[in-house]
Amino acid sequence: MAYWLFKSEPSAWSWDQQVAKGDEGEEWGGVRNYQARNFMREMKVGDKGFFYHSREGLEVVGIVEVCAAAHPDSTTDDERWECVDIKAVEPVPTPVSMKDIKANPKLEEMVLVKNSRLSVQPVTKDEWNEVCRMGGLRS
Template identity: 70%
Template sequence: MRYWLFKSEPSTWSWQDQLAKGDAGEEWDGVRNYQARNFMREMRVGDQGFFYHSQKEKAIVGVVEVIAEAHSDSTTDDPRWECVDLRAVCSAVRPVTLEEIKADGRLDEMMLLRNSRLSVQPVTSDEWNIVCDLAGIAPR
């Protein structure tokens, strides 16, 4: 299993929106960055990811699971763009803020800190376990 981070502006798609989709999940559509698209092409069913609220909140607020591998993004006719489908797994007991991540020396190499604008990015298993601990989530 691999781990990922998915960033969303809460005003566009929030954690509450994701939770409301239940087990049916939802496409992670609208990504128009080649590197992020390529990361989605690497994802497999069962991979897990952090759901990160960008903009003002800037915090990891939950965990999602990949339920469908890369396929055409239904929001465009351009065949270059693909997406995966995600379902909510659990909410963070305590959101983990970007400030906390920056302050934790164990997370200095996390892609979120090096490429903060990328909307889909990998997370190492060590980073996953550290953030899950900070968030009060039992790693899966």
């Protein structure tokens, strides 16, 4: 299993909206960055991810699971763009802020710290375990 981080501005798509989609999940469409698209192409059904509120909140607020592998993005007719579907798994009991992530030496190499603008990014198993610990979750 691989681990990922999905960023969304809560005013555009929030954790509550993701939860409301239930087990059906939601297409993670509209991504127009080649590196982020390529990461989605690598994802497998069952991979886990952090749901991160960007711009407002700046924190990991939930755990999601990839529920459909990469497929054409329905938000465009341009065949270069693909996306995955994700579903909410559980909220993070104590949201983990960007400030706390940056302050943790175990996370200093995390893509979120090094390239915070990337909307879909990989997370190592050690980073996953540490953020889960910080948020009050078992990894």
